[in-house]
Amino acid sequence: MSSKLQGTRVAITGGARGIGRATAAAFLTAGASVAIGDVDSDEVAKTAAALSESTGGQVFGLTLDVTDAQSFDAFLDLADAQLGGLDALVNNAGIMPTGRFLEEPMELADRTIDINLRGMLIGTKLAGQRFTTRRRGHIVNVASVLGLVGTPGVATYCASKFAVVGLGAALHQELAPDGVAVSTICPAFVNTQLIAGLTPNWLARRIGFVEPADVARAVVAAVASGRGGRQVVPALTGMTARILSPLPEGLANRIGRLLGTHDTIGKADTAERAAYLDRVAGPRV
Secondary structure, three states, rough: OOHHHHHOEEEEOOOOHHHHHHHHHHHHHHHOEEEEEEEEEEHHHHHHHHHHHHHOOOOEEEEEEOOOHHHHHHHHHHHHHHHHOEEEEEEEEOOOOOOOOOOOHHHHHHHHHHHHHHHHHHHHHHHHHHHHHHHHHEEEEEHHHHHHHOOOOHHHHHHHHHHHHHHHHHHHHHHHHOEEEEEEEEEEEEOOOOHHHOOOOOHHHHHEEHHHHHHHHHHHHHHHHHEEEEEEOOOHHHHHHHHHOOOOOHHHHHHHHHOOHHHHHHOHHHHHHHHHHHHHHHOOO
């Protein structure tokens, strides 16, 4: 894989923490050079320095607000300039507030849609315009298994991720003739601060929890393959989603409850999630 990606130039959003940081590390290890963007300027600079030291690769930490088209455009311009070109964009930035939909402040719902969906639309459009001009490039959008299977307690998050899955399915077909691949990666619950306080049963933990490095490997493999399409991480969760999808909704929901997906979110420890929820509810992430 490293030989395929040697010299590849990649921009990653939400790169200061979690999946974004792990994905940057995986690309650097594979021989790529990387620009990571994040709204947390201090943290993204620290992450870039740490990744450079640990991998010896070329990595830049840049400030980025994915909800602002001008900020995103400037991020891509700077990434292109500093890396000497741009071959791939990984749209990773996202937030997952939890709680009952009817009690969710509209401002938080707007924020979730702005970051999770509008940010993806902005990045995909801006990178797609650049890539189609050159007739090559790869866009990877990080969605979620909750963009395939709806779950109580994260209704707005599910709505945003279902939309991202639909976006990828359409653009995988639309942009392929222009030489641009579009991949959609749908992780299950990833062991980052995003799932702090969630309470899975043993079965849900066995089939639906992964590490950031697992998702990073899927992203890197997608770019190395040069092909677009959708992938669920881990594969067992993808198989479960495929089994549930054609079933009558009531039956699929009952099976979901037996698997523990409902309780995983519905019985989340709000005290343990407090730090994460406070961070994502701010004016920016």
